[in-house]
Amino acid sequence: MRFSLPQIGKAVALIGALALAPAAQAQSNVFTDQQKQAIGEVVKDYLMKNPEVLTEVIAELEKRQAEAQQVAQAGAVQETKQSLLNAPHSYVAGNPSGDVTLVEFFDYNCGYCKKALADVQTLMKSDPKLRVVLKDFPVLGPDSVEASRVALAVGKQLQGDKMMNYHVKLLESRGRVNGERAMAVAKDLGVDLAKLQKDMEGADVRNALQENMALGDKLNLTGTPAFIIGETVIPGAVGAEPLKQTVDNVRSCGKASCG
Helix, strand or coil: CCCCHHHHHHHHHHHHHHHCCHHHHHHHHHCCHHHHHHHHHHHHHHHHHCCHHHHHHHHHHHHHHHHHHHHHHHHHHHHCHHHHHHCCCCEEEECCCCCEEEEEEECCCCHHHHHHHHHHHHHHHHCCCEEEEEEECCCCCHHHHHHHHHHHHHCCCCCHHHHHHHHHHHHCCCCCCCHHHHHHHHHHCCCCHHHHHHHHCCHHHHHHHHHHHHHHHHCCCCCCCEEEECCEEEECCCCHHHHHHHHHHHHHHCCCCCC
8 A cells, every 4th residue: 555645644643642642642742852853753663663554544544534524514414404405496306295305416517427317317216205406516617617507597497307307418418518518408398598598697596506516615525426315425426225225224213324
């Protein structure tokens, strides 16, 4: 295993923290510079003789960071619950009155989102009580932003299955999805293009995108797709089965993991 310098630096810092018992930590402020240097040399010498310790320490560091992020994200989900579940500009698919909601942040130019589309469709087909909320999160450049602007404006004319059909057609498009492509699909589905153009320039679309991007920042989303089920954030195209299991758990015990 190769370690990056930031990883090694964090690992050494963690080793130092773990090496000092609470009583020693309380006394650390009385160490002289010479004593601190000597402690550093002891730690360095130990690591040079036992480099495999770094593997264990970095694994522990990554575990703690993941746990901390999960706690932070759960808190953020709770704080933003109303916007996540009931924002008027989101597309709602599946059962609008479903007992469990799956929220997906997506980008129309995200290859993994295209892959995850089949997973979401599978879940909707097999679970008649599942509510799905789709949120534009255009993080892959100007083309994505333009496509989302069009799609959000289309959402003012198409709802339910018709809007889901539009969403599917865009995600299944080959090549880059931009504003022009999004407009062409809208035209094929009979959308009023004059009204669409006007709605694209309106404050509702602008505010919707700003809100979604702010939500993504709040939830510390680093890419697409990202799913929220209950208070759990699931990054990436993980497949239908893990999503289904999380939905089942939330339905059963209110948490992502029951036991």
